[in-house]
Amino acid sequence: MSTWNIELDTWEDRADLLPEDAELVQSAARGLPLAHAPYSRFHVAASVRLADGRILVGTNQENASYPVGICAERVALSTASSVAPGAAVVVMAVVYAPSGQTSHKPLPPCGMCRQALHEQRCRQGQPFALIMAGTAGPVWKTPDASQLLPFAFSGDDLP
Numbered sequence: 001m002s003t004w005n006i007e008l009d010t011w012e013d014r015a016d017l018l019p020e021d022a023e024l025v026q027s028a029a030r031g032l033p034l035a036h037a038p039y040s041r042f043h044v045a046a047s048v049r050l051a052d053g054r055i056l057v058g059t060n061q062e063n064a065s066y067p068v069g070i071c072a073e074r075v076a077l078s079t080a081s082s083v084a085p086g087a088a089v090v091v092m093a094v095v096y097a098p099s100g101q102t103s104h105k106p107l108p109p110c111g112m113c114r115q116a117l118h119e120q121r122c123r124q125g126q127p128f129a130l131i132m133a134g135t136a137g138p139v140w141k142t143p144d145a146s147q148l149l150p151f152a153f154s155g156d157d158l159p
Contacts (some may be wrong), residue, residue, distance in 0.1 A: 004150050009141045017131075017139060020049075024093040025133050027055050031072075032097055032135070035059035039066060041099035046076035051088040056080050073113040077120050088124040092117070092145065093131040103134030108148055117145040118152040 011017055014025055024047045031045030037060055044060040058075030073094060080089055097103045109117065109130075121127055127144035146152065 006147045006150075007143055011139045011141075013137065014133060014139050021091070021093070021131055021141065024049055024055065024091060025095060025131055025139065027057055028093045028095040028133075029135060031057040031059050032095060035072065036061045037099065038062060039064070042096065043099060044072040044094065044096040046072040046092055046094045048076045048080050048089045048092045050080060050084055051090055052084070054084065054087075056083060071110060071113050073109050074116045077116055088126060089120055089128045091129040091131065093133065095133050095135060097135045102136050104137040105134050106132035106138055106140040107134065108132055108140075111149075114145075114149040115152065118149045118154070121146045122154055 014022055017025065027047040028045040031047065032043045035043035035045060037043050039062050045057060047055055047057045049055050056076060056079045058072050058079050060069065060072045061075060062069035073092065076092060080087060094109060096107050117130065127146060129141060129143050130145035131139060131141045133139040142148065
């Protein structure tokens with residue numbers, strides 16, 4: 001029998017975070033108004049810190065053909081890949097809020113984003129941390145975003 005465990009650090013409030021993690025969460029929170037979510041009204045922003053210290057932000061972008069939108073996590077990874085090709089992501093912070101409301105609990109990425117996080121880890125050859133937060137309340141952090149997709153599909157699975 002095998003047991004799978006996810007390493008997850010938790011804080012009751014973002015004030016307890018290390019300064020560099022708090023900065024990244026705040027950067028994502030400042031990006032929330034940039035989300036384009038006229039249909040779901042569910043705003044999500046993701047900040048990535050690259051190995052060189054730069055912070056880049058992505059937000060969810062919806063359109064009328066609802067499933068064609070893109071999540072904040074994938075926008076942030078695409079931005080990093082475009083702006084800094086080959087640069088490693090060290091940590092990502094994801095913050096969400098329903099339009100005009102406060103969110104009081106962390107929320108993990110959707111399945112499609114978990115796959116994208118795993119592929120980023122494979123591409124850069126090293127894990128990166130993932131911080132999950134609402135606009136208030138507790139914060140979760142895993143040292144390896146790939147832990148959220150324990151049975152990941154990868155390029156190694158293709159013929």
